[in-house]
Amino acid sequence: MKVSMRGISKAFGPVKVLEAVDFTVQGGEVHALMGENGAGKSTLMKILSGVHQADAGEVLLNDRPVTIRSTTEAEAHGIAIIHQELNLIPQLSVMENLFLGREREHSRFGVINRAGMRREASQILQQLGAGRINPETEAGQLSIGQQQMVEIAKAMSLNAKVLIMDEPTAALTEREIEALFVFMEQLKQRGVAIVYVSHRMEEIFRVCDKISVLRDGCFVGERQIAATDFDEVVRLMVGREIGDRFPKRACAPGAVRLEVERLADDGRIRDIGFDVRAGEVLGVAGLMGAGRSEILNVLFGVKPRRQGRVRLDGAELDIRRPGDAIAAGIAYVTEDRKSQGLVLGMSVRENATLVHLRRHARLGVVSRRSENEEARRLIEQLRIRTRxxxxxxxxxxGGNQQKVVFAKWLAEPPKLLLLDEPTRGVDVGGKAEIYHIINQLAAAGVAIVMVSSELPEVMAMSDRILVIHEGRRAGLFEAASATQEDIMAAAAGATAD
Structure with missing residues (x-):
């Protein structure tokens, strides 16, 4: 199927989000749609999938104009979308989420065919390389990455002719990404048109045939992937040079700041030990479900520590809740900024000063003047783009939201900074700015533990890399000499530490 969008414009109140945008994708093609956060990519795809309606312009399927007023109408035309934001009902099982509103019935009496739904869900998950996910498990019990795989499986179950993938790999590890790419190639061979929205350049240049770029709600160019390169795409996206993709640090790590011995929780992680020096970035790699985030959760007091010892600057810590961690000088940028890192109903100021609100209070009354001064300083320091x-x-x-998450911890620079997927869903320009923030904090002597599913990011930004396999330490590598093959072999359990 061929999809054409011509002259698409959209505004929300006084804010123009899209202005006269043209976009075309052909059947059997993977077409990347790129741009900075806020460029209008998601809005354009929500118009195609019936979530929003355009103020102007038209959509054509095989050169015939169509009107798409809802997601149901989009699905009837063979258009499915995998949303960037997870859209599952936590209390329902995986298979119930997959077939919600499209439940399979027995041929007689209208009884739901749960056995058939279970088989079909298992087959789809198996094709995606996520066969370990039990279709009967409640969606809310899954990790963020597993929920993302269920979102992808949900779209796959529609047998779509046009598939929109909005940041589908943001929460996935290398193994899940590889399985997804294999399945995408199969869909491409079947003639499915795939629109691929991602900030991960390696993925774009690996799986896509064409690329279209939006900037500030306007279409700025289309290129054949084979005829362009990273630098040109970045210039189209941001309208400027951003310098080194992964900026280097000149300072050397200092004395050991964090010591972890035989750490274990109540199930996922077991007998893990490592240390981190002042001014060092320790990257943590591993497959989805290996226990990477659980390590950070235990260190920050989100989950209870069953055994092990944790020392910070030589002093042993007994952290039972996040307040204990904050008091000890530990900060935590969580994986899911919207549900765990921000209070979405609050302002930038309120979020940025939330952790250290006592700094601005006298006799229990918060000084708005002091709070405003702090917020302005952090906005300027982190270059947060806000009116x-x-x-x-x-x-x-998304990128500026992530900077606000950083800001709330930096009013009082921590001794130890825990980062869980710090650039997830952030555009290339925003990533470069976050990398500079990380390097500045390391240069100031902050010890940093960074979990990331992007191997290039882990290898470029870390001094050493800790690899976790099934809850245990599987390897510790010097980043300067490690290879992706080394790390993946350890993550898959092929090597022992």
Whole structure:
């Protein structure tokens, strides 16, 4: 199927999001749609999938104009979307989410065919390389990455002719990404048109045939992947050079700051030990479900520690809740900024000063003047793009929301900074700025533990790399000499530490 969008414009109130945008994708083609956060990519795809309606312009399927007023109408035309934001009902099982509103019935009496739904769900998950996910498990019990795989499986179950993938790999590990790419190639061979929205350049150049770029709601260019390169795409996206993709640090790590011995929780992680030096970035790699995030959760007091010892600057810590961790000088940028890192109903100012609100209070009364001064300083320091500090944080782009998450911890620089997928869903320009923030903190002597599913990011930004396999330490590598093959072999359990 051929899909054409011509002259698409869209505004939300006084804010113009899209202006006269043209976009075309052919059957059997993987077409990348790129742009900075806030460029209008998701809005354009939500119009195609019936979530929003355009103010102007038209959509054509095989050169015939169509009107798409809802997601149901989009699905009837063979258009499915995998949303960037997870859209599952936590209390329902995986298979119930997959077939919600399309439940399979027995041929007689209208009884739901749960056995058939279970088989079909298992087959789809198996094709995606996610066969270990039990179709009967409640969606809310799954990790973020597993929920993302269920979102993808949900779209796959529609047998779509046009598949929109909005940041589908943001929460996936290398193994899941590889399985997804294999399945995408199969869909491409069947003539499915795939629109691929991602900030991960390696993926774009590996799996896509064409690329279209939006900037500030306008179409700025289309290129054949084979005829362009990273630098040109970045220039189209941001309208400027961003310098080194992964900026280097000149300072050397200092003395050991964090010591972890035989750490274990109540199930996922077992007998893990490592140390981190002041000014060092320790990357943590591993497959989805290996226990990477659980390590950070235990260190920050989100999950209870069953055994092990944790020392910070030589002093043993007994962290039972996040408040204990904050008091000890530990900060935590969580994996899911919207549900765990921000209060979306609050302003940029309120979020940025939330952790250290006592700094601005006297006799229990918060000084708005002091709070405003702190917020303005952090906005300037982190280059947060916002109209003013009173704007609701939910109105910001993903990259700027992530900077606000960093800001709330930096009013009082921590001794130890825990980062879980710090650039997830952030555009290339925003990533470069976050990398600079990480390097500045390391240069100031902060010890940093960074979990990331992007191997190039782990290898470029870390001094050493800790690899976790099934809850245990599987390897510790010097980043300067490690290879992706070394790390993946350890993550898969092929080597022992």
């Amino acid at each position: 003013d500090a009173e704007l609701d944080v939910k109105s910001l782009s």
